[in-house]
Amino acid sequence: MSPLTSAFEEAYLRPPEGVWRAPGRVNLIGEHTDHNDGLVLPFALAQGVSVAAARRDDGVLELRSLQAAADGRVVRVDALTPGAVDGWAAYPAGVAWVLREHGVGGASLLIDSDLPQGAGLASSAALECATALALCDLYGVDLERPELARLAQRAENDFAGVPCGIMDQSAALLCTEGHALMLDCGSGLSSRVPVTFDGLTLLVIDTRVAHTHGAGGYAVRRAECERAAAVLGVASLRDVEDLPEALGRLGEPVLRRRVQHVVTENHRVEATVGLLRAKAAAEVGGMLTASHLSLRDQFEVSWPAADVAVEAALVAGARGGRMVGGGFGGSVIVLTADDRLERVRDAVAAAFEARRWAAPGFLEAVPSAGAARVV
Known part of the structure; x- marks a missing residue:
């Protein structure tokens, strides 16, 4: 029982x-x-x-x-x-x-x-x-x-x-x-x-900053995307085909940033699928880091602990990393070679300790x- x-x-x-x-x-x-x-x-x-x-x-x-x-x-x-x-x-x-x-x-x-x-x-x-x-x-x-x-x-x-x-x-x-x-x-x-992670680990790092979709930031970002779609005359931002033309039609800088992220993120998904099907999982790291930078700078949903975790992991030799989830708290994922895993974990933990933050949690993600x- x-x-x-x-x-x-x-x-x-x-x-x-x-x-x-x-x-x-x-x-x-x-x-x-x-x-x-x-x-x-x-x-x-x-x-x-x-x-x-x-x-x-x-x-x-x-x-x-x-x-x-x-x-x-x-x-x-x-x-x-x-x-x-x-x-x-x-x-x-x-x-x-x-x-x-x-x-x-x-x-x-x-x-x-x-x-x-x-x-x-x-x-x-x-x-x-x-x-x-x-x-x-x-x-x-x-x-x-x-x-x-x-x-x-x-x-x-x-x-x-x-x-x-x-x-x-x-x-x-x-x-x-x-x-x-x-x-x-x-x-x-x-x-x-x-998904074949031979010789690689996808490490989930819980930053201990609580995440909730019910918080206002998520709803604000969603409303901004809907407003941008309305200005562009499309049902959703998925329908944006010419990114430079779309950005040129948006007067609000914040809406341009939101559209920039969504359109390029869709491209990154397609590129990542191609890499996985080609058994080139190690190259996915660059996609993850590009996604994080876009979420941080264009969609503006990252948070300090996520940025520190990604930066510390990259300096320690990880192949890439990004925040996951709706933002404003939660976890980071990091792709690293198995022989660098301990070094990456120690570097992230040390970066948090240096800032007197709660110790991060670690979980090795396995497709289940x-x-x-x-x-």
Whole structure:
């Protein structure tokens, strides 16, 4: 019996009907392109969120988390409305809300996670997707995974009030072991890209600066992109074909910077896919660093700890690195040769210590499988 199964029995005085797990993700490249109908290249992590669940016939949704033991929630599914549940519980409650139209009712859920929260590794999407699989299985709802990803995104957008794109939910549900997911966020089409890091490590560095999509900066950047698209007369910035011409038509310098990033970032995704398919993963480092500089200077979503981590890693011999996630906090990824890994870790840790910052966390990212029932 798994620890989560035992904990569920202790909490609810009956065994769960199953355990479902969804992974976090690292987005190798393609940042702030998803909400512009652009290209992204995430892969699933080995770390994620697990949900033990059992159906209830009284219409009640009870939510408990091993990471927030004192913050359980009890709500009626038919009474769920956007804004009715706050904090971490808004994400699974939002999933129950969107699945209500498919016949989903009450359930008891116990949640566990080994994914760092606030690190920009899509813990909220992992929670949504594990919950979605659990509720669908409990109620016999048969939905294709791309549709389930859209419903999980809707839960985050409309119920939790977070204006995220489709990337995180798609990564959690569609990724496969040993591959990244090349996702066109406009068309919804995706393909698997083999990722071979022979002699290399993709190191995730948690800067310990908490990241939240609910913060105002993310929504401001998204609104700026929408305003630029309106000025240019396109449905989204993905439709910008002539970058110099587009920049010339934008009077606001800030809008020019936003468009510059989004258009060039899409090109970097395409270039990275080409390098991976050519088994030239070592050359991806240059793409990562170029992405970071663009996110720092053009999209203006980096933060001091991310910049210090990338710079220290490069000085120590890493092949490249960049911030990941929506920005203003979270994690950095660094691509380094295995024989330089310890040197890179020590250099980043020393740079943080010199500034009297909290020690960074380190995680070696391995392209892993997507969400599934595990028990």
